[in-house]
Amino acid sequence: MTEVCHESDASGQLTDPVRPGSITVALVGNPNTGKTTLFNKLTGLRARTANFPGITVDLRRGRVELSSGLIDVVDFPGLYSLNAVSPEEKVTASALTGELPGMPVSDVIVLVLDATNLERNLVLASEVLDLRLPTVVALNQFDAARAADIKIDVSKLSDELKCQVVPVSARTGEGLDTLRAAVDETLSGKLSILSQDHQSCTVGCTGCTFAARFDWAESVTNANVDVPATQGRRTDAIDRVLTRPIVGVVAFLSVMLAVFYLIFSLASIPMDLVDSAFGAVGAYAERLIPAGPVSPGLWFGAVFGLSMGFFAAGYAAAGISWSRTSGAAAIAVAIVVSLLPVEDFRSLLVDGVIGGVGGVVIFLPQICILFFFISLLEDSGYMARAAFVMERLMQFVGLPGKAFVPMLSAHACAIPGIMAARVIENWRDRLVTILVLPLLTCSARLPVYTMIAALLFSDSPFNAALVFVGAYVLGIAAALFSAWCLKRTILRGDPIPLVIELPAYRVPSLRNAVATVIDRGTVFVRQAGTVILLISVILWALATYPKLPVSDTAQAVSGQSSAEESVAQEALAYSFAGRAGQLVEPIFRPLGFDWKINVAVITSFAAREVVVSTLAIVYGIGEDSAADEATLVETLRRQNRPDGSPVFTKATGFSLLVFFVLAMQCLPTQAVTKRETGSWKWAVFQLVYMSAMAYVAALVTFQSCTALGI
Amino acid sequence: MSQTTLSGAASGTYRCIDVAGKGEQVIRLKRMGICSGRRISVVQTGDPMILRVVGARVGLSRELAGTVIVESNGVNADRGSSVSRNGDNRD
Structure with missing residues (x-):
């Protein structure tokens, strides 16, 4: 409760704890109660995601104007019981019991219960009320309950729970003024709250506390609620x-x-x-x-x-x-x-x-x-x-069904896929999913596939299409295989059998969707954007310095017809990136890459689509012609090795394709992995295992293609 | 009034007697209402299956269903069309 605010943690990150002295209200409830809709309605769209030290769980915080002043409202992840299972639920449970560092226990708990299914919600309610914190019950979706002909005796229920019960509808705004007033009254201590036990069934209960709570929930519901059979x-x-x-x-x-x-x-x-x-x-x-x-x-x-x-x-x-x-x-x-x-x-x-x-x-x-x-x-x-x-x-691969949507999303972009992985309750399964997601073909790989497909089969659209399909299949197979391996090695664990609530269908809220978009978009730009800016400046420096001496520039210009392009080519070769490409040539030679391809691999470290423009520069066509695919592919095809054989044989093409299907080569993804897993350790692991897999697979591809005479 | 586990249960209504699993899995079941004393209706058989319990629909894998011991109420045993369509009505 009296946890002192830290200025910053060891890594220099602002920990953003709740300001000491400020009044906070916690929104707590089961999943699917419309709690987030209520939060969005109360705080408007100005809420922001707050980071807390040591947890990777996002808590959204907003402000609400009460007559006693401006107070902070925190939207805690939904949970079924204080016996928490997922990382999100653990945060909510520990925040309620005051065990979350840097986060004092909230001044008022707004317990959001679903009026259309009160009995189920009362189990969490009984646990939360047992904490004897100042609590107001918001009976949400009251309009839907009324429409379904569910009759709830609110004042009797309030007597039973020994706290204020306010019927609200977050969707229509009904009852929100009363809810604000109730929170206000609770804050100012006008209501005598929880001066006595609200129930006695769990006291002295030796058996299953859940059974006792469900019995209590049933009796309270039977006494106060009339549910029609058609529900x-x-x-x-x-x-x-x-x-x-x-x-x-x-x-x-x-x-x-x-x-x-x-x-x-x-x-x-x-x-x-x-x-x-x-x-x-x-x-x-x-x-x-x-x-x-x-x-x-x-x-x-x-x-x-x-x-x-x-x-x-x-x-x-x-x-x-x-x-x-x-x-x-x-x-x-x-x-x-x-x-x-x-x-x-x-x-x-x-x-x-x-x-x-x-x-x-x-x-x-x-x-x-x-x-x-x-x-x-x-x-x-x-x-x-x-x-x-x-x-x-x-x-079959040891992952839960909830991992499927993140995996599908990763086919547009790995970043939303990784962010969506937090629906997976089990931390180990979530981590496995995050680690394999970047193997799936995202849209940033498409320019690379297009270039290589054209390079390999410009004369046969059918074969070029096969290259595309093969690349997608390889990505999916690699992701599933890696998940299977990870679940059997470093993240060993039995699959978690499914228990999932299938909530009633309802019309989705546009306001919630907009709030989610603003929230996720901001998180991405703030967290990933800054790291990427730093790395892209570093990569720029590596590709720019040391500068080509002036005499060499003149030489390059005089010897070639297209002056500007050849200066760019020479300058890149002279830079750190160019030298590194030549330095690692022995390592990448078995993959069929020459040093110029190595330079492209290095400069595309932060974003794989850069490989196309780098190849354009390093082969002396100029960056602008990278957009003109035909010119680029024609030029690449004419390139010869020192011994006179062509660089881009079919074997090199396939090898390059396999490498780019499997290699990490995306810094924004790495930054998001770090954010969602809470440490750079897993981001680095992801980079290392994917690069190693890409190298080995490209090596096998090139060597077997060469051996087969392709 | 015979006892069985949910994994082999046909569509119909049962009363939960006990949950025999261990650790976190028991908590995951119980907090959903799959807990001794509750009435559980099997809505759709198969793996995973769908139950109705404490006013909500819950999807449950057969593996976990095998740890849930129930007794048949004898009443409301709706051996409806969903069972035969699934063809999953094992003992």
Whole structure:
């Protein structure tokens, strides 16, 4: 309760605990009670996700205006019992008992109960009321209960529970004013709460406490609630179709196909917009930087100010506080940047910073659209059916049915897939799912597949299509195989047998979907964006320095017809990235890669689609012609090894394809893995095992193709 | 009034006698209402199966259903069409 606020933890992350002295209200309830809808209705869409030290669970926090002032409301993950099983439930349970570090016990608990199924909800209620904290019961979905002809004697129930019971409807807003007033009264201590036991059945109970609580729930319900016999008929009727073993799977796959069609058809518009917007900003920035000489003092001041501005924004987004170390780092980097020659600064700003940020934001449309639909499906109650029908199929690899939606989502982008994996209750199963998700073919791999398919079979569209299908199948097979292996080695454990509530179907809330999209989108940009910006600047530096000496530049220009392209080619070869490519040549030679391909592998470390433009530069075509696939493929095909044999044989092509199907090569994903697993350890493990698998598989591919004379 | 486990139960209504599993799995069952004293209706057989218990529908794997000991009420045993369609009506 009196846990002291930490300024920051060891890693320098702001821990963002509840401010001491501020009043907090906790929303607690079973899953599927409309608790989040109530939270969104109370706080509006201004709520934000808060991080707490040591937990990877997101808690959404918002503000609500009461007559006693502005108070904090925290939306805790839903749970069935304080006997918590999943990491999310454990957070809620430990927060209620005051065992969550940095989080004092809330001043008021708003216990959200579903009026359409009170008996079930009363089990958690009895546990929470036993804690004897100031509690207000919000009887949610009261309108739906009324429509279903369920009659609840609210004042009798209130007497029974010994606390205020407020009928509300989060959907229509009915009763919210009364709820606010009740919270206010409880805060000001006007109500005598829980001065006596609300029940006696669990006291002295030696047997199963659950049985006692269910007995109590039943007796309370029987005394206060009148439920008609027709309750739940509609859901039963729909489920008779949607949970059939085969029909259910077909129905689910059709739903997901429709969602994916919408994602790919809708996302391309904002993605093109993002792409051209960042292109325009880059071009504008390029024009803005003076070409001629400027006053060094003025230049230094302007660039220093700009750099510090970037650091301030980045630190704020990543939640890094200004300490002596972080401040010194910012100033040091800003000074170095300010001392760069104008040309280098231009390149840093346009290619490193604007390009790097653009590379992150481009993922945003897909993430947002996917989460929009996932939220709608979740809210409607359908997601539980999807997990139910996929359960048996997924058990073959030892994962629960709930892992299927994340795996499907990963075919658009691994990031929303990893974020969606938190529906999996069991931590080990969740971790396995997160670790294998990036093997599935995401949309960023498509430009790479397109290039290689054209390289291999430009004359045969059918064979090129087979390459695509083969790449997808390889990704799926590798993911399932890796999951199977992980479940038998380092994350050993029996499959967790299914127990899942299939909630009543209801019309999903658009407001919840929008709130989810804002929430997930912000988390992605803040957390992944800042790390990626840092790494893309580092990669820019590696591909830029050391600079080609001026005499060599002249030589390169005189010897070649297309001057600019060959300078870029020579400069890249001379840089750290180029040298590293040559250095690792012995390692990648058995895969059929020459040093130029190695450079592309290195520079595409942060984002695999970069491989196309790097190959364009390193083979001297120029970055801009990367868009013109035919030119690129033609040029690549003409390349010869020192001994005169062509570089891009079929064997090299297949090897490169297999490598890019299996290699990690995506920094945003790594950042999200770190966030969801709570440590860099698993992100590094993911990188290492995927790279090793990619290397071995590409090696086997190249060697067997060569041996077979392909 | 014969005792059986849920894994072999046909559609119909039962009363839960005991949950024989161990550890976390028992908690996962009990907090869902699959707990001694509750009335459990088998709505759809198969693996996983669907139950109605304490006002909600619950999906349950056959493996866990095997740890749930129930007794038949003798009444309400609705041996309806869903059983025969599933063809999963093992003893």
